[in-house]
Structures are given as C-alpha cells and as structure tokens.
Amino acid sequence: MLKDYQKSERPSEEEIEQRLEELRASLFSKQTEIRDHKLPVLVVFDGWGAAGKGSVLGKVIRNIDPRFFKTATTQAKSEDELRKPFLYRHFVKIPEAGKFEFLDGSWMDEVTSEYLQGKLSKEDYQSRMESIKKFERQLTDNGYLVLKFFFHIDEKEQKKRIDGLLDDKNTKWRVSDWDLWQNKHYDKCMDAFEEYLRETNQSQAPWYVIDAKNKKWAELQVLEIMVNGIDMALSRGAQAVPILQNVFPLRKTPKLDKIPLNKSVPEEEYKKELDKLQKKLSKLHNELYRKRIPVIIAYEGWDAAGKGGNIKRITGALDPRGFEVHPIASPEPHEKARHYLWRFWTRLPRSGHVAIFDRTWYGRVMVERLEGFCSENDWQRAYNEINEFEKELTDWGAIVIKFWVQIDKDTQLARFTDRQNTPEKQWKITDEDWRNREKWDQYEEAINEMLQKTNTTTAPWYVLESNDKKYARIKALKILIEEIEKRL
C-alpha cells in the first residue's frame, strides 16, 4: 500500500482553501447528526514520525464542539498499563456513542515500533496483528465507525522536518528517539509498515494513506475521508453482520438438567475442609503475586443460588491488597454507550492480582438476549466475541475460571420464600427476581447454549452444584486451587 502508493494530484492553493472551507463546515454540521444517531467514531492518526499527524489532528478538532470529542496521544506505557493485557490501554479509550475519539498514534505505532526495535518477536508481532484485526472488527461489528489514516512522507522530507524541529530549541523536544530511528532505518520501517497496513486493511476498517507533504492538502484529504465515512455510517440501516464460526477448542458440556444436584457435605467436614483449603489458597495467592500471574474468576448463576456466599469463601482466603470483587449490575449510561465489553476491559486486574466478577460479560447472552436489550445478531455474535475476549486474557497469561452456580427450581422457590419471610433478608429479593423466575425455561435454554459455546479449554466453565451451598463452596475452592497449581 505504501510502496506502490501514488499521490493524487494536489489541487491549487485556492482550490484547497475553498474545499477546506466547505469540508470544515460540513464536519461541523455533522456532529449533531452523529449525536442524534448515537454513532461512535474512532479516528486514528498513524504514520511516519514528523509527518504532521498532531498538527492536522489539531486542525480537524477545531470544527467539533469540545463536548463531543476526546483526544489521546501515544505515551510511554504507565506502570499500570504494563501490567495489563496489550489491548487494554487501547480498548479503554474507545469513544462512546455519539462522540469522537481522536488518537495521535495508535496500536499500530505501539506494535510496529516494538517489533522494529527488537522488543517483540516476529511471532508475537503477528499475533498482535491478529488481535488488532479482531479488536477493530469487534468495534465495526458493534456499530463503530473506525477511520484509520497513515501519514506518508518520503525519507528526505522526514529528514528535512526532523532537522527543522531540532534546529529550534522551542521545538526540539518534539523529536523522539523513535522518529530519529525511523529516519535512520527508513527502508526497514517501510517494509514493516507496508506489511502492517496490508495485514490490517480490512474492508470494514480500511486504511487511508495520506500524502502529508503539504499540511493543508493533508488536512483536506483527512476531512474529505472523514465526511464521506460519516455519511456512509449515518446512511446505513440496522447493522447485521455474518456470525463467524466459533473456532475455539471447546470442552464437552452437559446440559443443566442432566446435572445431579443431590451432592452435599456434612457440617463437620465442611468446616475442616474449608479451613484447610483457604489456608492453601492464601499461600498460593502470595505465589501468584510474586510471579505476577493475573487471575480472573467469573461467577454466574441463578438468583439465590449462593454466589455471594461462595465468593466470600474465596476472598476470605485472599490478601485484601491483591484482589477486587466487581459486582456487575445493569450498565450505567456511560457504559451502555460503549461496546458491551468495555466495562469489563476497564475492570481487568493488574498482573498478580485476582479479579472476581459477580455476574459478568455473559449478561449479553442471557439477560440482554432474553429481555431484548440487544438484537439477535448482537447476541449471536457475542459467543465468538466473548471467546476472543477471554483468549486475549489467557494469551496475556491470565488464569480464567468461570463458575456456573446451579440450583433447581424448587430450591430457588424455597430460598425466595425464606428471603421474603425473613426481615433482614428482604432486601435481597425483588419483583425482578420473581419475574426472572417465570422465564426459567427460556433462561435454561440460553444458559445451555452459552455453556456449550463458550466452554473453551483455555477459559473453562465449572458448574457448582449449590442446592447445598457448602458443597458448592468447597468445590469452588478445590477447582481454583487446582487451576492455580497447574500454572505455578
């Protein structure tokens, strides 16, 4: 794409000025439409160092009300970001519906520079590109407009600009080591950029190469593509995209109604076991911390199945400085305005920490599916998206364990009635619980499908038989310990 890139003819100065004026006005007027259509727009400015990305970005945003956009610049990774999965710092920056996010340097900058400077093996580089393709596809599949610009200048022009910046003590600081490195290894960079652009040039999120020799002309090219892209996105109707095949290795999963629920553990044995297992887990937690292994535990289950008490028996064994519990309720407006996985990406633990989710991203294929909070295409696509998400976590090095806390319908009724009749437990029971109970069969079908399609070998589901809560707690601790020991 870069090597055979041929510039279009640059119009005359006056023509550029005239068209710029039109396009600026057009972009200005489109921000209201974007807001009304709740369209999220992600615009990335990538390209050669000193190609003028930041300067054009600065001009583009002048046409947009500051309430409707955010910008971010590539920074060195913070201590926190270094301890998160590679995509974390990028995923958390996605715009909310109806707004723009402008990035001065994106994930491209990050992975190509790391690869070129020997910090990333060829193999890891390729796996990053695969992750990036999935990330961008998840955004466009979920209604995002993604515009990717590559600012292109030749070796000489880059040299000239770098020298110009270095000559002035007021601009000297703007030249980075990476800029200098690029110019010294221009051809090598060209090869890597070419490969990156080719690999990640997807029809739903294509690359646009910008001839950046002249700043006004570059601005014009960017504005034109932005305005066209926005028009395209605003004009299209309900988005529905092909459901990709679930290519993740899956474990065999029994249907819920085939799981015997008569298992129990006597009080005496329970106390002894609990004490023993918690001590063991406590030790393992230290080791995890030392080895910087992140652990993610996902809890799902029927209302009144005993998730809360189960989680307490886990956290009771953990050092409070090394874990967080995230109770997941229905999303807040700023969360609902973004990709449904955003609120989980933002809650990932740092390496060495344990994050426990009390209800999870699986809401997409349970409550959101059954209550019609998303389209059929949305939840059907979600199994694969969730498997991709969890694969990012395990590729990062995380231990991912998913518990389904299972009870039967009678047990739920007994617990509901008990809650209803016990004043100090009444806060635990709501009308919604009763309404959900009426949909037991529909939920059971959805849960069976969910377990079957997301029970991957790398992020497995475990069913905790919780008619006897004590049995379920012991089982959870045992599984957790076993999975951690496998990895230490």
Place this chain on the structure above:
Amino acid sequence: MLKDYQKSERPSEEEIEQRLEELRASLFSKQTEIRDHKLPVLVVFDGWGAAGKGSVLGKVIRNIDPRFFKTATTQAKSEDELRKPFLYRHFVKIPEAGKFEFLDGSWMDEVTSEYLQGKLSKEDYQSRMESIKKFERQLTDNGYLVLKFFFHIDEKEQKKRIDGLLDDKNTKWRVSDWDLWQNKHYDKCMDAFEEYLRETNQSQAPWYVIDAKNKKWAELQVLEIMVNGIDMALSRGAQAVPILQNVFPLRKTPKLDKIPLNKSVPEEEYKKELDKLQKKLSKLHNELYRKRIPVIIAYEGWDAAGKGGNIKRITGALDPRGFEVHPIASPEPHEKARHYLWRFWTRLPRSGHVAIFDRTWYGRVMVERLEGFCSENDWQRAYNEINEFEKELTDWGAIVIKFWVQIDKDTQLARFTDRQNTPEKQWKITDEDWRNREKWDQYEEAINEMLQKTNTTTAPWYVLESNDKKYARIKALKILIEEIEKRL
C-alpha cells in the same frame, strides 16, 4: 483454522433427525423471503476430496424450488475459459437477485490444486488470493450473501472413503486424480488449505469448517449456518460500506473544459492517413492474434460525439473473425438482477481477440449516478471496483484503452438539430438525448470525477477531440497502434 479445528460434539441420531427436519422446513420457507427481498445467495462447497460435498449439496437443494437455484460443479477448464481471465468462469456464475447459486468446488479448489500441483508459482498463487478477496468483497459490498463451507475429514477417513469408492465399479469414476493426490500429500495439502482459509477469511465472507465425518451431521451444520446467514442478510437495512481508498497509480487528467477543441484535419490528409493507419492496424491485429493478446477498447462520450463513426474506422481495419463490438444499452432484467459488472465480465473477448464496447461499465458513475439508479454509496464505491476490474484484465495480459469522445455543447446542438431535420438520421435522436443535454453541467462534473479517479497508468483514458470527427478518428487509430506496438 483447520489445524486447530476442534469438532463440536455431535448430537445423538434422534436429535440430528429432529433438528434436520426443522431446518429443512425453515430453509424451504425462506426461499420466498429471499425472492421478495431480492437477495442473491452464493453458497460454495469446498473441502477435501471425497468429503461428501456433492452429496450434502444434493440434500440441501431438495428444500428449494428448482426455479430458485442453480448448481455448478468444478469442471476442467474449457478451451474458452482457458482464454479468459482467471476470475471469468467464476464471475459469470454469480446468482441473480432472489436466487441461490450452489457451487460444488469453487475458485478455492482451482487455485489450491494448481498451486499444489506446481502449475502456479507461489507469487501467482498469492496474487490469485488477492483477486479472490476483492471478488468476494465486491459481491458482499453489492448486497450478496456469500457462504463458504470447507468440508473437513482426516487423512484416514479420506483414505477409507476413496478406497470404498474405488472398490465399486459404479462409483469408481467419482474418484479423481486430484483426490488421490490429496490423500498421498495430505499434510502438504493441509498447509496450503490452512493458508488459503486464513488469507481469505474475511469478516463479510467468512469460512465455515464443516465436520464431514458423518453425512447427516454435516448436512445439519450446513443448514444451520445457511439459515442463520439468510436471517442475518434479510434483517439488515440499506447496505452502506466504507469507500476504500483508490490505491491505483493514476495519470494526470485535465478537466474537460480545459481541453481545446479546435483541432481538425483536412479531408485530403485524412484520407491518406486513415488508409495508412488502417493498413498498419490490420497487420498488428494478426500479430495480436498470433500472440494471443486480448484488447479491450472502451468508448464513452457525449451523445452525438461521433462514437459510432469512430468505432467503424477501427473495425474497418480488423479481421471480422477476431473482434466483437458490444453496444451497451440499459441493462436487461437478468442483467440488472446481478452485480453491475456481470454483463461486462460475460462479454470479455477471448485472448487474441479485440472487444470494443460502445458505452461501458462507466455507466455506473455517469447515468446510474445522475439518474439515481444506484445509491450514492454504490457509485462512490464503483471507482475502486472498476479499477479493480480493469486491473484483473491487465493482469491477465489485456491491453485496455479507454476513449472519451469529447465535443462542446454547441457542436452537440448543431448535430442534434441536423439529426432532427434529416429524415434518414431521425432514428438517431430521441427525447432522452434532449433530456440528457439539459443535465450537461451535472454530467460534466461526474465525467471529470470519473476521468480523474479511473485514469490509471495500466488502463488509461484518452480524450478524443471530436468537434472534427475526422481528427478524432485519426487520433484514436494512432493511440491504438501506439499502445499495441508498445506491447508487441
């Protein structure tokens, strides 16, 4: 995709039977919706030899009324197909709106077998994959549903099936050399298939790997994906997709109003020149034929600009056995029901022949644009699609020349009036010509954009100044001769 492919668990016999029945009924009922929504559906069955593609295909189509589908099987290339571009035999088979096309073996089969058996270099193989990606993207961008199945069996199973077929004299003929070759070189094929699937696994036309060990189970997987895919395609609204960047090397193009039209040639000189040039062209035509070089000449121009007479001076020099002229009017219903380039793909010359198009695929960005016969997204996308189309032609080895026959508005008026007033010319002038004339300025803008965006170095536009028709004829002959000589 194949190497790490893990089969889903196969349901019990009864469950398969029950779900098959539901899915067959569902597919049956969907054919009416497909017709009503004018959805074209292309289904390809690829995979290992003897994996049962044909047998499952045969079962699937039983649920569809024969009026609504066609099937095709990979055949050895005919003499005619060997003399056409690689994509020709595939493009001509695309379904029309509201109907299915089922392919038992697709372009995948063709390119992987040629590559594996040494008939295609690695480089050509990769370029074919690029062409295929563009072809499939052009289909989905233009509203096609494309479903791609890969029937997967392991080496042992393939051997068992081949042996079974060979043992029976009634089925022996069904085993091809290519099937035998595959089984002998199973691992090598696996590598190539894996690479092909990975490269061509686009989100808009993804691959689905089918566990083909059990035929009913394979049928079930196929039906399920088909029904889901059709639901997805039917549920989506107006399609609008990103406009890709025009990455083709372009020539500098003057605006039409900057082109002087005062050029002319005296009668005497015209006759001499015409005679000389036609004799030369005649000789070159023989050489082209001998060297099997195809030539495609596209004529566009204002009404009454003199296209017909210009074409006559070309064909007058050609051997009638070696050229065709295609006058292009508005598309017929069976043409309108397909991708707009289909009626040009079907009219391509054989190698060594000359095809002259009197009006062309550029109708998409002129009349279809201005009369609203396609959406804005459609014609904006078309510049790139047309450049891709022409690149397929030049990559195949064709000489592609495009003439814009230019006159000014006054000259057109004079010729219209003359036609109106001359009884034997009256058939040449219609009300539509007068209506088009009223939109001269809009057309001029569209033509300028078209010339600018499609004037590629490999398939260039030439403006023929035709206020003096004789001048335009001589110029056309000269350009044609020059372009041919460059290539001989």
